[in-house]
Amino acid sequence: MPRELQGLLTNCDFPWHARLTAYLLYVKAHHMDSPVWGPYIASLPAMDEVTCLVAYGPADARELQVKEYMASAVVFSSEAGQLRRLRLAPNGLADTAWAYAMASARSYGGMAAPSVGRPTLYATRPIRPGEELLLSYGEKPNVKMMNNYGFVFLGNPYDRVAVPPAPSSGLESLPPLHGATLLEGLGFEGDWRREDGIDATRATVESVAGDDCAALAVVRRRSVALSLNLTEGQPPAAPEAAPAHHVPLAAVPAERANAAAVRAAFRAALDALPTSLEADAELLAAHERSGSEGGEGRLSALVTSAVRSRMEHKALLAEGVRAMDVYDCWLAGRQGAG
Numbered sequence: 001m002p003r004e005l006q007g008l009l010t011n012c013d014f015p016w017h018a019r020l021t022a023y024l025l026y027v028k029a030h031h032m033d034s035p036v037w038g039p040y041i042a043s044l045p046a047m048d049e050v051t052c053l054v055a056y057g058p059a060d061a062r063e064l065q066v067k068e069y070m071a072s073a074v075v076f077s078s079e080a081g082q083l084r085r086l087r088l089a090p091n092g093l094a095d096t097a098w099a100y101a102m103a104s105a106r107s108y109g110g111m112a113a114p115s116v117g118r119p120t121l122y123a124t125r126p127i128r129p130g131e132e133l134l135l136s137y138g139e140k141p142n143v144k145m146m147n148n149y150g151f152v153f154l155g156n157p158y159d160r161v162a163v164p165p166a167p168s169s170g171l172e173s174l175p176p177l178h179g180a181t182l183l184e185g186l187g188f189e190g191d192w193r194r195e196d197g198i199d200a201t202r203a204t205v206e207s208v209a210g211d212d213c214a215a216l217a218v219v220r221r222r223s224v225a226l227s228l229n230l231t232e233g234q235p236p237a238a239p240e241a242a243p244a245h246h247v248p249l250a251a252v253p254a255e256r257a258n259a260a261a262v263r264a265a266f267r268a269a270l271d272a273l274p275t276s277l278e279a280d281a282e283l284l285a286a287h288e289r290s291g292s293e294g295g296e297g298r299l300s301a302l303v304t305s306a307v308r309s310r311m312e313h314k315a316l317l318a319e320g321v322r323a324m325d326v327y328d329c330w331l332a333g334r335q336g337a338g
Helices: 003-009 016-030 037-043 058-064 067-072 081-086 093-104 142-149 179-185 201-207 212-227 249-271 277-290 301-337
Strands: none
Touching: 003 016, 016 037, 016 093, 058 067, 058 301, 067 142, 067 301, 093 142, 142 301, 179 301, 212 301, 249 301, 277 301
């Protein structure tokens, strides 16, 4: 092994994923005849199957549409820095991006996790025959899921969405909403001040009744609530008494105005994206209809993953709009009842 590569691999100041990238490139270049490394390298996904964000070049990155995803679509080049001097990537960017994608995903972890020939799973509860078992990827928002693994979860409970004020509002920042009142208006329970404090059980039971789409909507609505600027304070209050957890009746118009500003922000963010949620859904439907033979409407793996990721982001924005509609309706009912 070259001395410079040894120095890079043992340098704790160099990012771990970059060190793994360098070592994988070295192994691929020099040890494909190894009975260990040869079969392992051959078992890894090919570059055209990789959809994590490092694989997106400038043209493909535009398909992501969402700025948080595009900003994370880092393109690594072997034409600069230490990897260039080590000459580990004969095919330049393609080799380097592939190795980085393998290091960022779970491909390398499988070698160390189980005993030889004996992968073992430990159940934490009884498992029914035929029940599907899911692997936890940790408490990651979708931008991290896309960055590391190349896919997103629908209704990811760890997703958050930040939107600026609508350009037409003239606001520099979004106004706060009253946390406890918002939770009640959306059918949630618990403590909005804690990340794990919002309980969506009641909203799920009341609105879902076995409907998977409705269940996803509740999860997204909870993510929206956790993304907002919430406060214990209240808009200018009236002298009459009100429950401690409620906005006073005379302050309801101000709270409704704040909710309208938040709604406008979600709507503006949704409208600013190049394609609509409906257009993206049709694009994916055409892709599915085309089959695996490359027929009309067939998308590449990168574009397919990009469309799915931006659709989930748009679904979260759309749920933000709906959540503010629900909240305003609830506030209006309280105002009328007063």
